[in-house]
Amino acid sequence: MSEIDRDKLLDIYTRTMKVNRTDEKFRALLMQGKVAVMYYCVRGQELVSAAAMAALEDDDYVVCTYRGQGEQTAKGIPIEKWWGECLGKATGTCKGKGGTMHITDPETGIMVTTGVVGSGLPIANGLAMASQNSGDGRVTLVSFGDGAANIGGFHEAMNMAQLYKLPVVFLCQNNRYGEHTAYADHTNSKSIASRAEGYGMRGVTVDGNDVNQIYPAVKEAVDRARAGEGPTLVEAMCYRMMGHFFGSDFSYMPKEHLAEMQAEDPLPKLRAVMLERQFSEEELDQIVADIDAEIDAAVQHALDAPLPDTDEIYKDVLEEVN
Amino acid sequence: MAEITMTQALNLAIDEAMAEDDGVFCLGEDVAAKQGGGVFKITSGLTEKYGEHRIRATPISETAIIGAAVGAALAGQRPIAEIMLMNFVGVCMDQIVNHAAKLRFMSGGQTPCPIVIRTTTGVGVGFGGQHSDMLEAWFAHVAGIHTVTPSNAADARGLMRSAIDANDPVIFIENILCYGLTSEDPGPGYRVPLGKAAVAKEGSDLSIITYGRTVLDALEVAGELEKEGISVEVIDLRTIAPYDEETVLKSVRKTGRALTLHEAVRPFGTGAEIAANIQEKCWDDLKGPVRRIGGTFSAVPFASHLEQAWIPTKAEIVEQIKASVGRV
Numbered sequence: 001m002s003e004i005d006r007d008k009l010l011d012i013y014t015r016t017m018k019v020n021r022t023d024e025k026f027r028a029l030l031m032q033g034k035v036a037v038m039y040y041c042v043r044g045q046e047l048v049s050a051a052a053m054a055a056l057e058d059d060d061y062v063v064c065t066y067r068g069q070g071e072q073t074a075k076g077i078p079i080e081k082w083w084g085e086c087l088g089k090a091t092g093t094c095k096g097k098g099g100t101m102h103i104t105d106p107e108t109g110i111m112v113t114t115g116v117v118g119s120g121l122p123i124a125n126g127l128a129m130a131s132q133n134s135g136d137g138r139v140t141l142v143s144f145g146d147g148a149a150n151i152g153g154f155h156e157a158m159n160m161a162q163l164y165k166l167p168v169v170f171l172c173q174n175n176r177y178g179e180h181t182a183y184a185d186h187t188n189s190k191s192i193a194s195r196a197e198g199y200g201m202r203g204v205t206v207d208g209n210d211v212n213q214i215y216p217a218v219k220e221a222v223d224r225a226r227a228g229e230g231p232t233l234v235e236a237m238c239y240r241m242m243g244h245f246f247g248s249d250f251s252y253m254p255k256e257h258l259a260e261m262q263a264e265d266p267l268p269k270l271r272a273v274m275l276e277r278q279f280s281e282e283e284l285d286q287i288v289a290d291i292d293a294e295i296d297a298a299v300q301h302a303l304d305a306p307l308p309d310t311d312e313i314y315k316d317v318l319e320e321v322n
Numbered sequence: 323m324a325e326i327t328m329t330q331a332l333n334l335a336i337d338e339a340m341a342e343d344d345g346v347f348c349l350g351e352d353v354a355a356k357q358g359g360g361v362f363k364i365t366s367g368l369t370e371k372y373g374e375h376r377i378r379a380t381p382i383s384e385t386a387i388i389g390a391a392v393g394a395a396l397a398g399q400r401p402i403a404e405i406m407l408m409n410f411v412g413v414c415m416d417q418i419v420n421h422a423a424k425l426r427f428m429s430g431g432q433t434p435c436p437i438v439i440r441t442t443t444g445v446g447v448g449f450g451g452q453h454s455d456m457l458e459a460w461f462a463h464v465a466g467i468h469t470v471t472p473s474n475a476a477d478a479r480g481l482m483r484s485a486i487d488a489n490d491p492v493i494f495i496e497n498i499l500c501y502g503l504t505s506e507d508p509g510p511g512y513r514v515p516l517g518k519a520a521v522a523k524e525g526s527d528l529s530i531i532t533y534g535r536t537v538l539d540a541l542e543v544a545g546e547l548e549k550e551g552i553s554v555e556v557i558d559l560r561t562i563a564p565y566d567e568e569t570v571l572k573s574v575r576k577t578g579r580a581l582t583l584h585e586a587v588r589p590f591g592t593g594a595e596i597a598a599n600i601q602e603k604c605w606d607d608l609k610g611p612v613r614r615i616g617g618t619f620s621a622v623p624f625a626s627h628l629e630q631a632w633i634p635t636k637a638e639i640v641e642q643i644k645a646s647v648g649r650v
């Protein structure tokens with residue numbers, strides 16, 4: 001496999017750190033009691049989202065889940081709007097009516113963020129079907145967890161996507177847990193990707209903590225989709241280093257396994273790759289410092305922003321205000 | 323002018339919309355030419371004209387069908403999805419209720435979801451408990467969806483065009499027993515606006531508020547009672563939700579008496595909501611309680627005499643009207 005070129009690597013690094021710093025900031029705000037909302041941590045999964053978004057074009061479509069911070073920020077939602085929505089403000093992407101679990105920003109290509117496990121896959125097919133019908137050349141990527149692979153809609157969507165050779169990429173972020181249930185307690189298949197074969201589809205499992213595996217795998221899937229060669233199921237092995245949502249109990253996650261997984265943390269690994277490729281410590285630190293400054297300003301902006309007008313509850317129900 | 327059946331009316335409306343807008347496409351089980359153009363032939367002849375991408379025969383995957391319709395709508399297309407029989411909406415309620423109906427709202431108006439979900443049902447054809455239910459109340463209870471059902475072929479043509487034009491999801495319920503009904507063809511481009519009821523017959527003693535196949539029963543009963551000197555007004559809602567409250571209240575204020583009538587079971591049905599609204603808003607004009615007629619509160623039975631006994635009968639409608647106007 002050829003090396004990822006330096007520009008792309010820098011791009012992936014920047015996106016990864018954007019996801020990570022956003023996650024750290026969110027947890028800090030929650031811990032300090034400055035905000036009180038549901039937040040699904042992405043610690044440990046930053047690289048998967050960032051590499052996947054780096055493999056897409058700007059106008060490609062993305063469907064994600066409540067744990068979609070990574071896709072959303074890495075795809076490039078303006079962060080003031082992102083924070084505004086998470087804090088329920090009028091300045092948010094959805095005027096405060098969506099919230100952390102329902103971020104939509106069509107300009108960035110984030111078309112749906114769903115809170116219903118496994119619901120995104122059938123919708124991604126539809127976005128891809130529209131592209132196939134209109135010939136607009138777009139690819140749709142849908143991200144979901146390992147738990148979602150046991151929902152009926154997953155199987156229906158896989159079958160349909162392969163049947164029509166839709167330009168869609170199914171990205172399973174196998175973080176080893178579906179809420180409190182460990183992978184082995186919800187699935188007997190040796191991998192999620194192995195299920196692709198049952199639909200006549202291409203399926204690959206890669207190490208989501210290794211940029212040299214995850215990026216090429218998603219890129220290849222995207223390229224194939226765009227070339228009309230149909231869908232791919234990419235399973236990225238990763239680890240959810242925190243509880244299901246911020247503040248939730250995670251005593252069910254064995255400590256030894258956690259320690260083992262911490263050794264696989266994608267961030268130091270990515271940094272090592274960057275240094276190997278002659279990026280300097282200072283350069284990498286500066287990127288993080290710039291991101292932090294940008295996030296701080298966005299958070300302040302969101303904290304100061306107005307709440308949505310109460311009348312908003314009557315608007316956007318149907319086209320005509322009723 | 324030529325007569326058309328409701329089946330032809332729906333086919334013509336879809337054909338016209340597809341000819342005018344490349345973004346309109348159909349998907350559903352068996353809908354394409356290879357499978358015979360749909361079990362009720364609504365999409366017959368369209369594959370030949372528009373190809374297999376625009377008349378997509380799908381696997382038996384209701385969740386994937388509606389999900390795909392939702393996704394395509396978000397991308398700016400106007401899918402018409404068929405759920406072969408209304409009872410099967412249970413399989414894809416998540417996509418309809420949590421996604422189609424709410425994506426406009428939850429996105430702050432950014433992603434409207436213009437899909438038409440065509441589905442068919444009806445009591446009286448011996449399909450039994452899992453193929454006959456009218457489930458409109460399930461959808462009427464959810465904000466963000468139009469629920470529509472025509473009672474005649476001309477309305478079917480006009481309502482289907484408006485449903486396809488609409489920038490929101492529409493559940494379009496076709497009663498199997500109405501497919502063969504004929505009307506004078508209203509011609510190309512004909513539209514019946516969503517949310518507008520029709521006064522199917524004027525009257526002065528009592529208003530029946532109904533929709534779909536039971537409009538026919540109401541009209542028949544109204545015709546008979548006319549001879550006995552009871553003047554019944556029949557309101558065909560056409561759009562069940564959000565419904566034309568203005569036309570309903572105006573009629574009840576005029577007649578002073580109201581009866582809601584539907585094929586769906588009576589408890590928690592749409593008739594209950596309409597009746598409650600009438601009592602609240604027309605209390606001073608009412609000469610008696612608003613009455614409700616609906617199907618029996620059981621699964622739809624198979625044996626034909628049981629099935630017939632399950633549906634609201636014309637005798638029951640007559641009886642309720644007479645009781646209401648004080649002539650038993």
Ligand SMILES: Cc1ncc(C[n+]2csc(CCOP(=O)(O)OP(=O)(O)O)c2C)c(N)n1
Pocket residue numbers: 067115116117118144145146147148149175177178179240
């Ligand atoms: C249909 C449905 N069932 C149950 C839930 C409750 N729930 C929310 S997240 C979750 C776990 C999902 O796990 P997975 O798909 O692996 O995604 P992850 O949270 O690990 O990203 C469950 C059971 C839900 N939101 N939707």
